[in-house]
Amino acid sequence: xxxxxxxxxxxxxxxxxxxxxHRTFADPDVMEFHGGRAAELSVYEELTARQRRHDAELGxxxxxxxxxxxxxxxxxGAQPWxxxxxxxxxxxxxxxxxxEHWGKGYATAAAHQTLERVRATGVRDVVAxxxxxxxxxxxxxxxLGMRLAETFTIPASRREGHCYRLTL
Numbered sequence: 001x002x003x004x005x006x007x008x009x010x011x012x013x014x015x016x017x018x019x020x021x022h023r024t025f026a027d028p029d030v031m032e033f034h035g036g037r038a039a040e041l042s043v044y045e046e047l048t049a050r051q052r053r054h055d056a057e058l059g060x061x062x063x064x065x066x067x068x069x070x071x072x073x074x075x076x077g078a079q080p081w082x083x084x085x086x087x088x089x090x091x092x093x094x095x096x097x098x099x100e101h102w103g104k105g106y107a108t109a110a111a112h113q114t115l116e117r118v119r120a121t122g123v124r125d126v127v128a129x130x131x132x133x134x135x136x137x138x139x140x141x142x143x144l145g146m147r148l149a150e151t152f153t154i155p156a157s158r159r160e161g162h163c164y165r166l167t168l
Contacts, residue, residue: 005109010063010076010117012055017064018044020072024098032134054079059121062094065110073101076110078118078126086152087127087163091118094128095140102136108143115144119168126168132160 013021018041024030026038047062054061062077074097081092093114095107118126128146130137131154146164154161 003105005105005112007068008073008106008109008113009066010110010113011066012061013048013051013064013075015045015048017072018048021048021064021075024072024074025096027099029099030096051077051079060091060114060118060123063110063114065095065097065106067101067106073098073106076107077114078123081127081129085155086129086161087150090125090127091123092129093118093126095137107137107140111140111144115166115168124168126166128164128166130162130164131157132162138162138164 021044022038022041025044028037051061051063055063058080060078062075062079064072065074065076067073074095076093076095078091078093081087081090093111095111097106115126127149128137128141128144129152130141132138132151141164144166146166148162149165150163152161152163153159
């Protein structure tokens with residue numbers, strides 16, 4: 001059964017979004033597959049600043065995700081994979097939502113918008129790096145038509161990570 005996806009809007013993150021992301025992502029459930037605990041506010045301040053630069057230079061970034069009531073509910077978007085392991089140099093798409101917004105289709109709706117925007121910039125292929133235990137994110141990759149391409153050991157956690165790929 002296919003359900004209608006919810007209304008979601010993507011916008012370039014503001015400095016104020018760093019505070020909202022910090023509060024939203026302080027939930028241990030949200031951070032289970034992202035290091036297990038909340039990051040310091042300064043991490044989100046740097047992240048939002050970097051995303052503004054990515055948008056200006058590349059035409060895409062991790063955008064702030066806003067629901068139909070104009071509430072910030074997380075982020076989704078794309079950025080270069082800059083770690084020295086995994087798909088180095090490739091464009092990664094990703095998403096993170098506040099716990100109360102899980103299971104409602106927001107990540108899928110926003111990821112579809114991300115793919116359209118990234119494709120418009122001329123990017124031909126994207127990857128999604130997902131902790132192998134993260135069944136919710138794996139389901140989003142499937143809804144996007146991505147395929148499992150590689151398996152990695154995530155250095156920080158020593159857990160298995162999956163690299164999904166999609167040609168745009």
